[in-house]
Each structure stands twice: as C-alpha cells, then as structure tokens.
Amino acid sequence: MEIKMVDLYNQYLKIKTEIDNSIAEVIKRSSFVKGEEVKIFEQNLANYLGIKHVIACGNGTDALQLALMALDLNEGDEVITTDFTFIATIEVIALLKLKPVLVDIDVNTFLIDTAQIEEKITEKTRVIIPVHLFGQSANMEEIIKIARKYNLYVIEDAAQSLGCDIYLSDGTIKKSGTLGDIGCTSFFPTKNLACFGDGGAVFTNNDDLAFKIRAIANHGMTKRYYHQFIGVNSRLDGIQASILNVKLKYxxxxxxxxxxxxxxxxxxxxxxxxxxxxxxxxxxxxxxxxxxxxxxxxxxxxxxxxxxxxxxxxxxxxxxxxxxxxxxxxxxxxxxxxxxxxxxxxxxxxxxxxxxxxxxxxxxxxxxxxxxxxx
Ligand SMILES: Cc1ncc(COP(=O)(O)O)c(C=O)c1O
CATH class of the missing domain: 3.90.1150.10 (Aspartate Aminotransferase, domain 1)
Structure with missing residues (x-):
C-alpha cells in the first residue's frame, strides 16, 4: 500500500477539468499579474471568512511581514508570540528589527499558553501574534482581552488554520484569522486551502490597514508610480488565484x-x-x-x-x-x-x-x- 504524507495529485485528479479550464482561461487572457482572477479570489475569500478586506500576496511569510509593516512599529519594539511554530512567524519579526518575545506552549494543545502572556508584556510590547498551530485556534477571546487591556495589536498567524471555526462565548461562530486586527494565511501546496506554488493573504476589517497593506504589497504605491510607503513586491499571480477560486469551493x-x-x-x-x-x-x-x-x-x-x-x-x-x-x-x-x-x-x-x-x-x-x- 502506498501512503503519502500529503497526496496532492489525487486531490487534483478529482477536480482536474475545472482546474485545467481555469488555468487555460488565465493563459488565454494573459492576465498573469494583478488580473481579474485575483480580485475575484479576494472577494470570494472575504465572503467565506466574513471579513471586509482580503489582500492576496506572494506567500504566508510575506503576509506576516506586510501585517507588521503596516503597523508603524519602531526598531526594538517587542512582539509576543509562541516558541513552537514554523520559523516564518519569528523570521519576519527579526527581519523588521523588532524583538521576538517567546511564550511557552500548553503541553496538550501545542498552542501558546495564554496564562503566560501577561508576564511577558513590557512598555515596549506592541503586538501579539498567536499561531493557530496544526489547524485549531489559539484562545482568541483570552488573547484579545489581554491585547485590549495593554493596547496591543493582534496579528493572527492562520497559515495552518484556514477554515477553522471559532466558537465565541456569545454564541457566534467566526472564522480563524478574523478576530484580531489582522489575519494572515498561506496557500502553500500542503495547506488547508492550497495553490500549485506559493501564495498567501492578509485579511482585516480595518479600512486604513487594508489600504496600507495593499499599497505596501505593491511597492508602497497608492497611485501609479507614486510611492507613499516603503513597500515590497508581493503578489499572488493569476494562475494561482484561478486555482484557489476553484479549490475554495471545496x-x-x-x-x-x-x-x-x-x-x-x-x-x-x-x-x-x-x-x-x-x-x-x-x-x-x-x-x-x-x-x-x-x-x-x-x-x-x-x-x-x-x-x-x-x-x-x-x-x-x-x-x-x-x-x-x-x-x-x-x-x-x-x-x-x-x-x-x-x-x-x-x-x-x-x-x-x-x-x-x-x-x-x-x-x-x-x-x-x-x-x-x-x-
Ligand atoms: C505557522 C506558519 N506561519 C507562516 C507560514 C509561512 O507560509 P509560507 O510558506 O506560505 O511563506 C507557515 C507555512 O509554511 C506556517 O506554517
């Protein structure tokens, strides 16, 4: 019996015609970058998540970096996150010359131990990044309570948890990544929602942050060749967006x-x-x-x-x-x-x-x- 850690090919075969047609359509229209498929995917994902803005980008690591870049942080500001995650979560903090402050995990759930967050907060703390590891959510109500008390931003690393439901104490259900100020995800081929290469997205209900993140992901440009922010080039391409549009339905x-x-x-x-x-x-x-x-x-x-x-x-x-x-x-x-x-x-x-x-x-x-x- 052949067993794979992840079986992407057989998943593809079940929706082959739809995928092949959607890729062919992008090639026919040659809308490879910033095309209609990306816009449609952003809207489809926003509807699925129940959030106002989705900004597609190059990958999940970029999504985290874009989120941090949008927050006007200063060198040496502290970002609290978990000690047990894929390195991308920490890497972007370090690259932006912020300080990653690590919290131990709960031994049973492998998620950040929220009881240990408060003791790590200093006057330099600006952000908490919970990671929804392996597909279930960190304790968001608890984390948001702490963030409000100390006036901190929350960026959710939902790279592994897209589609996960969070049951709030008022009885409502929200999607993972939509409760903090900004949510980030990855469409890496092994992820819950996966494309055929690299891809990622940032989501938020905040209009100002959405405007800024979208600009930063496109060289800080707010009007063609006018650069209001120092940005990066991080875009989801049309072929990946067309694949994601098909797979989001499933x-x-x-x-x-x-x-x-x-x-x-x-x-x-x-x-x-x-x-x-x-x-x-x-x-x-x-x-x-x-x-x-x-x-x-x-x-x-x-x-x-x-x-x-x-x-x-x-x-x-x-x-x-x-x-x-x-x-x-x-x-x-x-x-x-x-x-x-x-x-x-x-x-x-x-x-x-x-x-x-x-x-x-x-x-x-x-x-x-x-x-x-x-x-
Ligand atoms: C928890 C976590 N954060 C961030 C990332 C980064 O995503 P990407 O590989 O798309 O850059 C990943 C995925 O690999 C991840 O598992």
Missing part, C-alpha cells in the same frame, strides 16, 4: 475529510498506552492541518524507524523550538522558561494527514502503531 469538504480521518485515527489509536492522540480545544474546531501525536518513553525515533519499515511516512513538526534555533541565539532566551516546547519538540510526531486518506490506509497505519513496543 475547502469545507476538504476540512470535513480531514476531520473524519482524524476521528478514525482517534478511534483506532485510543487504546495504545504509548502515545497521546491530539487534544482538541473547546473554543474552536480542529481542521487537522496536521494530526500530531506525542510518543511516550523517548520512543519516537524507534517508532519512526518502525513506521519506515512499513513504508509509512511521518514528520517531526518541529524538532527544535524557536528559542533553540541557532539563528535566534542572539536573543538569549532562557531555556528553563520553555519546558513544554522542549518536551513537545522531543516527542511529537505527525502522521499522514490529507484530504485523500482512505479508511484502509488509516487502518494500516493504526495497525503498525499498535504492533510496536513502547516500553
């Missing part, structure tokens, strides 16, 4: 398929003492961008080997927490403050998870996990 189906696969994994794996299956938070659903387990008793490397022998791929997201990354040693993080991210990075393992996973494949993977000695 996003909820894709998420349901991930959720069903996760449920089946949970059911089959629940009696294995040597692993912990993913925890879910009460304030959002889980879109299972990743299905990540904890392997107990320091057995992760042996388990990976065992899975490899059965041709089952697995991945470690992420083997090193940010505070231990060589490039970020300059910030002198204190290792003792990151007990949970240290533990999780040493014991976490992501199993195959994608929209095309079959029950038979999940059974095969679960059997291999059962036939392993965790002692």
């Amino acid at each position: 996003l909820d189906t894709y998420i349901n398929s991930r959720i069903n696969s996760a449920k089946y994994y949970n059911e089959l794996l629940k009696d294995i003492d040597g692993i912990i299956t993913p925890h879910t938070v009460p304030w959002s659903n889980h879109t299972y961008h990743q299905y990540s387990i904890i392997v107990k008793n320091n057995k992760r490397d042996n388990l990976i080997e065992h899975l490899n022998k059965h041709n089952i791929p697995s991945m470690i997201y992420y083997p090193l927490p940010v505070h231990k990354q060589p490039a970020y040693k300059i910030y002198n993080y204190n290792d003792n403050m990151f007990k949970n991210s240290n533990y999780v990075s040493q014991n976490i393992l992501s199993l195959p998870m994608h929209t095309e996973l079959t029950p038979a494949q999940i059974e095969y993977i679960a059997n291999a996990l059962k036939n392993f000695s965790y002692k």
Whole structure:
C-alpha cells in the first residue's frame, strides 16, 4: 500500500477539468499579474471568512511581514508570540528589527499558553501574534482581552488554520484569522486551502490597514508610480488565484475529510498506552492541518524507524523550538522558561494527514502503531 504524507495529485485528479479550464482561461487572457482572477479570489475569500478586506500576496511569510509593516512599529519594539511554530512567524519579526518575545506552549494543545502572556508584556510590547498551530485556534477571546487591556495589536498567524471555526462565548461562530486586527494565511501546496506554488493573504476589517497593506504589497504605491510607503513586491499571480477560486469551493469538504480521518485515527489509536492522540480545544474546531501525536518513553525515533519499515511516512513538526534555533541565539532566551516546547519538540510526531486518506490506509497505519513496543 502506498501512503503519502500529503497526496496532492489525487486531490487534483478529482477536480482536474475545472482546474485545467481555469488555468487555460488565465493563459488565454494573459492576465498573469494583478488580473481579474485575483480580485475575484479576494472577494470570494472575504465572503467565506466574513471579513471586509482580503489582500492576496506572494506567500504566508510575506503576509506576516506586510501585517507588521503596516503597523508603524519602531526598531526594538517587542512582539509576543509562541516558541513552537514554523520559523516564518519569528523570521519576519527579526527581519523588521523588532524583538521576538517567546511564550511557552500548553503541553496538550501545542498552542501558546495564554496564562503566560501577561508576564511577558513590557512598555515596549506592541503586538501579539498567536499561531493557530496544526489547524485549531489559539484562545482568541483570552488573547484579545489581554491585547485590549495593554493596547496591543493582534496579528493572527492562520497559515495552518484556514477554515477553522471559532466558537465565541456569545454564541457566534467566526472564522480563524478574523478576530484580531489582522489575519494572515498561506496557500502553500500542503495547506488547508492550497495553490500549485506559493501564495498567501492578509485579511482585516480595518479600512486604513487594508489600504496600507495593499499599497505596501505593491511597492508602497497608492497611485501609479507614486510611492507613499516603503513597500515590497508581493503578489499572488493569476494562475494561482484561478486555482484557489476553484479549490475554495471545496475547502469545507476538504476540512470535513480531514476531520473524519482524524476521528478514525482517534478511534483506532485510543487504546495504545504509548502515545497521546491530539487534544482538541473547546473554543474552536480542529481542521487537522496536521494530526500530531506525542510518543511516550523517548520512543519516537524507534517508532519512526518502525513506521519506515512499513513504508509509512511521518514528520517531526518541529524538532527544535524557536528559542533553540541557532539563528535566534542572539536573543538569549532562557531555556528553563520553555519546558513544554522542549518536551513537545522531543516527542511529537505527525502522521499522514490529507484530504485523500482512505479508511484502509488509516487502518494500516493504526495497525503498525499498535504492533510496536513502547516500553
Ligand atoms: C505557522 C506558519 N506561519 C507562516 C507560514 C509561512 O507560509 P509560507 O510558506 O506560505 O511563506 C507557515 C507555512 O509554511 C506556517 O506554517
């Protein structure tokens, strides 16, 4: 049985005609950059998210950078975020000469531990960036409460959580990435909503921020060849937008398929003492961008080997927490403050998870996990 970590080709085959036609249409009209498809996609995504403005851009890293650039921050201003994320979240903070202030994670959910945010706030703190890791949301109500109290901006890193629902205490449901001042996402091929290359988007309900972000993404230009801001060149191209326009229609189906696969994994794996299956938070659903387990008793490397022998791929997201990354040693993080991210990075393992996973494949993977000695 051939099992892939992510199966993009079979997903494509199911909608091949629609995708091929939409790409052909862009080529026919040669609207490769800043064309109609991009405008339509921005509007479609805004409708889906229930937000006023969507600005498409080159990738998810750029989306975060554009968001920070729009906020008039000064060198040395502090940005609070999680110690356990893909490096892009931190990279953009450092590149803009801001200071990444890291918070440990909750050991069960792998999300930023909101109880530890307030103690990291100083007079230089300006922004909090929660990361909705692996497809479920950080505790946004709690984070927004803290941000309001200290007058901070919130930029949501929703690169892994597009389509995730957040259940607010007043009974309303909002989409992940739409509660903070600015939300950012990625359309990298493995993401919940994915294109056939690089792509990203920034979203906001704030008209002024939207105006500025759109300008910064296009060389700071507000009128042709008039540059009001120092900007960058970060654009989603027409072909990617046309693919995303097709795939957005299937996003909820894709998420349901991930959720069903996760449920089946949970059911089959629940009696294995040597692993912990993913925890879910009460304030959002889980879109299972990743299905990540904890392997107990320091057995992760042996388990990976065992899975490899059965041709089952697995991945470690992420083997090193940010505070231990060589490039970020300059910030002198204190290792003792990151007990949970240290533990999780040493014991976490992501199993195959994608929209095309079959029950038979999940059974095969679960059997291999059962036939392993965790002692
Ligand atoms: C949490 C997180 N933030 C940001 C990014 C950056 O997105 P991109 O790869 O599109 O630049 C990613 C994706 O790789 C991510 O997982």
